[in-house]
Amino acid sequence: MYQVIARKYRPRTFAELIGQEHVRTTLENAITQQRIAHGYILAGQRGTGKTTIARILARCLNCVEGPTPTPCGVCSSCIETSQSSAPDVIEIDAASNRGINEMRELRENVRYRPSRDRYKVFIIDEAHQITNEAFNALLKTLEEPPEWAVFVLCTTESHKIPTTIASRCQQFSFRSVDFHEVVGRMEEICKAEGIGAEPEALAVIAQAGEGSVRDSFSALDQAIACCGNTLTGAAVRDLLGMYSLASLERVTEALLSQQTAAMLEIVAELESAGKNLQQFCRELARYFRNLLVAKITGKETRLIPAAAPEQARMRDTSAQFSEEDLTRWLQLTLELYGQLQYSMQPRLHVELGLMRLVHAGRIKPIEEAIKALAAGGGAPAARPQAAAAPVRAASVTERSQAPYAAPRPAASSSGPSYSAPPARTAPPPAAAPPRPTAPAPQPAAPPVERSTAIEPGSTKEKLIAALHEMRSAMSVQAVEDSQLIESQGTVEFLAPRSAKLGLMAKDVEKALAQILGRAVRVKITIDETAVVAAPEKKPQTSEAEDEASLRAMAHPDVQRFQEIFPGSQVRGVRDLKE
Ligand SMILES: Nc1ncnc2c1ncn2[C@@H]1O[C@H](COP(=O)(O)OP(=O)(O)O)[C@@H](O)[C@H]1O
Ligand SMILES: [Mg+2]
Ligand SMILES: [Zn+2]
Structure with a gap:
């Protein structure tokens, strides 16, 4: 008759065991020193040697040459223990005998001396399944055990053993075997x-x-x-139903070339081959885990359950990806595996999941994104300046000399059509350092400076006062920089781009309605040619902040951001140089 391998090759001595060295040494020492406890708890994953060790222990204790850590294996006690027929080794499967009657019987049984051997060994398998009453009965026995009694409780769920019991036993945790x-x-x-x-x-x-x-x-x-x-x-x-490394590598290849189509093909093939998709995901998760370990350790390791040549291949593959990528993929695959347990549409889920892997590989760390944004503008430091810094006429000229200048359309091409009020004379150019080496091209058109002067008693003056009152500094600045054109029911602001956001504030409309005594529509016309006057002195701190936020708000990137995320706010602006 064929005997299954697990039974045929069940170790009969400590020496035959694989793994669990910590359990083995402790027990061997205890036996040698004749310090035998009355209760042992062997806890851990199934199939790792708990029952096996319980029986070896029984042999050690009852061998005619014992107690010894190396039982003879030929005496009737040794032989019968291995066959589970020894009179003084009582095996109880708590999964089927979990009640109080069994425990009472056991208590009775304990009281009698061993019939032939040195010890009475009670091996209780699946001990966590014992009922509470039965545990209590067991506890009574453990509290005052006769000298010959030894209990070995085996369990996969040690936390379910009451502490009253556990505290009277020596506990061993069994590890999964390498x-x-x-x-x-x-x-x-x-x-x-x-x-x-x-x-x-x-x-x-x-x-x-x-x-x-x-x-x-x-x-x-x-x-x-x-x-x-x-x-x-x-x-x-x-x-x-396991997958070859080659078939898993197809996924990493698709990730490397960022091909979502290849992912769909993989799923189609799995389906037509009748493979279990959930199992595939589980394998894939393990694969990513192994790649991650290969990446981190960089050499052959026992942490990866694979032979040396396979490990080498994994190291090669992992070298092509970052630790972050592998971590993210592992996480996504685990999520996918979890989802599949409830999925009515496993195929769709897997397709979606694998495509997500491809897309997730494109997510860059934020540092890289910022770097790219900065690099993309050509001259990152200059851009905020060029966009909205307080520039005088002279600086405009200078700006157009720079190779990256003129992000905005030239003045002549975009001026809105309206009758301009008398232009104010341009302020004297700021002392711009001459650039002898670069031949200065003529600016497209001299910038037109229009009056943004504030007439006493004007709507503009009242509006600014009202906004001051409302502590709407950004709007104050915006109104100051703009021209007001009043008409029936509408107040038009002719404003530089930098003022746009300040004018869009609800405060402006509210204040205007108060001043004019009726609801008005605010119209903002961006005047691309308008130049914002620079403050004469270095502004006070609070004004400097306002100015900085104004500049920040006018930055094209910030404006784009606000277009993408309507309603987003700039909560604070910090000058990195400070
Ligand atoms: N540590 C081990 N060393 C060698 N064989 C083992 C080991 N653990 C389990 N086995 C094999 O697996 C079988 C089942 O082991 P068993 O001790 O009944 O597991 P458990 O009680 O932990 O579920 C044994 O018959 C033996 O063949
Ligand atoms: Mg067992
Ligand atoms: Zn023996």
């Missing part, structure tokens, strides 16, 4: 069984086991049943 150790053990088993297995086949099986030795062994059984005495990587992968 990929490489599982592969190694399976190589030995295959050799013993006369089975030829490609290294990749065993790697795939161990990956499928996810650190559970039993699960890996079951998968190995399945592979042998299906493929016979020769296990190839491809056949095993097919059988277990």
Whole structure:
């Protein structure tokens, strides 16, 4: 009769175990020193050796040569314990015997001396399933155990064991068993069984086991049943629904070339091959995780459950991406995997999810975005100035000499048609350093300066006063820089671009309505030729702030931003030089 590998190769001594060294050493020492506790809790993932170690412990305690960490294996106690037929080793499956009656029986049983061996060992599997009453009964026993009683509670959910019980036991946490150790053990088993297995086949099986030795062994059984005495990587992968590195690499290739179409093709092929999409996503998430680890460690590592050549390939792939990219993709893939559990339309979800990966790769860190914005303007430092800085006529001339100058249309091409009031004489040009090397081209047209003077008693004066009252500094500045043209029901502002936002403020309309005693429509005409007068002196701090925010508001990038996000506000402006 065929015996499954997990049972046939269940370790009978500590030496045969793989992994769990910490449990093994502690128990070996305790046995050598004859310091045997009455209660043990073995907790951890399924298939990692809890029941196995509980039985080894029982053997150690009851071997005729014992207590010894190296039981003889030939005495009747050793043999019967391995076969689960020893009279003094009582195994209870709490999943099916979880009630108070079983525990009462157990309490009775405990009171009698062992029938043949040194200890009575009670192995309670799935111990977390015991009912509360049963736990209480157990507790009574643990509080005053007879010298011969040893309880071993095995559980996958140690947090469900009441603390009253746990505090009377020694606890051991079982870890998932290392990929490489599982592969190694399976190589030995295959050799013993006369089975030829490609290294990749065993790697795939161990990956499928996810650190559970039993699960890996079951998968190995399945592979042998299906493929016979020769296990190839491809056949095993097919059988277990796992994906080859090559098929996962198609995703990273599509990410590298940013091809959403390739992603759709991948999904189409998976579908037509009848693959489970959810499993694919899980594998993909693991793949990204491994790439991330490969990227971070940069060398072969036990942290990646894959053989050396595969790890080398992952390192090559990961070198083409940033840590941020890989992290983001891992996160998105995990999300996708989660969504698929509830999805009625898995295919659409996967298509969307994979396309999102492509797009997410385009998200640049904000530092890069800012750098790009700065670089894109040609002369980042000069742009805010050129756009709206207080410029006098002379500086305008100078500006047009600069190679990157004139982001705005020339004066002649864009002046709105209206009858201009008498122009004010231009103020004397500021002392602009001459540029002897560059031949100065003529400016397109001399800038026209129009009156923005404030006549006493005028609407403009009243408006400015009202806005002052409202502490609407930005609007005050804007109105000062503009000309007011009043007509029936409308007040038109002829204004430089920099004043636009200040004039758009609700305050302006409100103040005008108050002054004129009726509702008015505010019309803003941008006068591209208008130049804003520079303040004569270095302004006081608060005015400097206003001025700075005015300049900031007039910056083309800020204006674009406000167009994209209507209603957004500039909350503060800081001069980086300060
Ligand atoms: N640490 C281990 N070393 C070697 N084999 C193991 C180990 N853990 C589990 N196994 C194998 O898996 C099978 C199931 O292990 P078991 O101890 O019953 O797991 P658990 O009780 O933790 O669920 C064993 O029969 C054995 O073949
Ligand atoms: Mg078990
Ligand atoms: Zn023995």
